[in-house]
Amino acid sequence: MRSLLLFAAAALLIGAAPKKLPTPNDIVAASPASAWKLIPPDDLLVMDLANGGRVVIQLAPAFAPIHVANIKALARGGYWDGATIYRVQDNYVVQWGLNESKKPWPKGVTPKPPAEYTRRLKGLTIKPLGSPDPYAPGAGFADGWPVAYNAKGGWANLVHCYGTVGVGRDLSPDTGTGGELYAAIAPLRHLDRNIAIVGRVIDGIDKLSTLPRGTEALGFYKDKGQYVAIASIQLASDMPASKRPSYEVMDTMSAAFAHYLKLRANRHDDFYIRPAGGVDLCNVQVPVRKKA
Template identity: 30%
Template structure:
């Protein structure tokens, strides 16, 4: 079943992650009273890619760009842990950006490339927070249920404050937002940009070799025009 992360009336809808698992049950009021939760803190974003490298998500894209994202466990600890777990499993390697809307966002994280797939791990309980959806924000896609985020995520091209406290904001691009801007647009794109390799900076994975696509037979170059005609 096709799912959108916005209401049907919204013109800029994101395809969301499916119900790949059961959302966690909410704690009862008695349990909540018995175990009070410590207030969550919201530290300032650290743009220094040399610091706290265990919380830097590195995306090597098929457009040849390496993008670095600061993960913020103080904002959304369970979502950050999910990203790290799937990344270290190699889950995101080879996955395309299947929905990319110019002036809005680029969405990925679905192994089927349809917007309906996810991981085999259970869905996550929401961790909505007051951090705004600014340019470069990385947030989790979900279905109609607030507790249905799984593996799909999106990167915001321009501020979208209507998403605040409705989708879990778990980080922001701190290096090479231009590489995100270069992601091919489309729903889905005809020739989608893919994640060649996702890694955590502290794992020190080298930049992968990106194979260049050979020219199509219909492409005509200056060399072809000047080449002698053969029978």
Template identity: 30%
Template sequence: MIRISLIAALALATAATPALAQRAASPAQAPSLGAPSAQDWRTPNPDDVMVIDTNKGVVFVELSPAIAPTHVERIKTLTRQGFYDGRSFFRVIDVFMAQTGDPLDSGAGGSELPDMTAEFTFRRGASDPFVVVSDSGSSQTGFVGVVPVMTQSPMLMAMTADNKITAWPLFCPGVAGMARGSEENSANSQFFLMRQAYPSLERRYTGFGRVVAGLEVVRALKVGEPVSPPQDVMVRARMLADIPGAVRPTLRVVDTAGPWFAAQVAQMRAEDGADFSACNLKIPSEVK
């Protein structure tokens, strides 16, 4: 069974999507904000960071249990089983995504674990961490950690039984999503890493995290649909917490709730005006 219908999503993209992808592919607009200070950095929970060693370099993906708890747990389980070691990036589309995680390296396989119920959206309450970067009145855009998210207006919270509103991740560059077949509840082991922004995936695929370091590696993977041999591979995938302390990389990421990021938002909103997009905001990281 084909485990992903992303090609159909590609065909269904809106007319505005190519322009957005082109913008995201242009050189990064480096905000003239100076270097982040000590208070701007945070250290991710190592149990929520997937470290992917590829033949092109290392990719660090911070997982988001708040957005897709079931899918995050599946990624952790398969990573710790060694399931992803040696898996190829068998479908890589230039202005779209890089797909992997299939033991058949074809798009037709999965793990022996059961398929999962979709987590296309999640519920956000007033006390849940959320950094607002834009508010249209009817909706808000912001960040849950490093993941860009859109939500209903918080004014609706008082009208819902659980006092929460619906939210969903935006498929910006670096966002990690779960592949699936034509059935919504068919995600299993395959996942993809966004090379560019692709809004047509929103509320149709489960986003479970984001690349915080190594996006240039994802964008350097050999393109093909499918990729003809030789294919780029995940040589090894581990959770950061499982790497022995003596050789464990030290990762820190700019806090989207901090002052440096807030200043970047203000600057980009002033520069971009009506074209402002959360996908164009940068989240610096350091790996040592």
């Protein structure tokens, strides 16, 4: 009788479906509404390409306030009318603007902003990454952004992950005004604290990363016939409400993000069999979703 009971128990164990281990995407999908924050429409820069593609950029005024103010003034002043994408360097950047134009700056633009490459750590609430960072003493997330920081030095900075948007500039001490922008199409952490980071692409990065590569030095297109025309660059807050895109970013201090971060560092699901036990800062993409 005892052997029959053991056999029955074993059969039940064999027949039971294995528990599905959650993935980071599962955590995002199951997260409550309280784990998300609305991105203000005044911090969304919408770039529509002449080929029908759309690129949406979240601006970061808390990290580069003067450069971001310039970008908003440039958009509202119509500075980018006639702008193009003229540089696509493989595994590096996609760059756009008027390409060395002498066009006057619109009202409200600061022609020579300060070097907004770092900011004071004070005032930021950081969720630590929990893994070492090769470019700074500390790394983590502040208000939805990946950051590097130095607690002893009292500074923090945004980092060059895939999709990061920065300001093109000349050699130092030039800091760039904001008329020429680029999006990183690879992690470029060696540029951290050397260029003003003003935001990140949250939608449509594929419209940039899949463009033909430039064949001239540094990925510039050889002739103007290769340039990709930009139909418009505008702030979402200046668009009609019915046509205005809306996005939410996960609160990086929420329990949902903590779980998401833990799984990014310790993948163990139907595909991963050996958790890494750590994660690179740029490999933890803070979830962003389009609001219906």
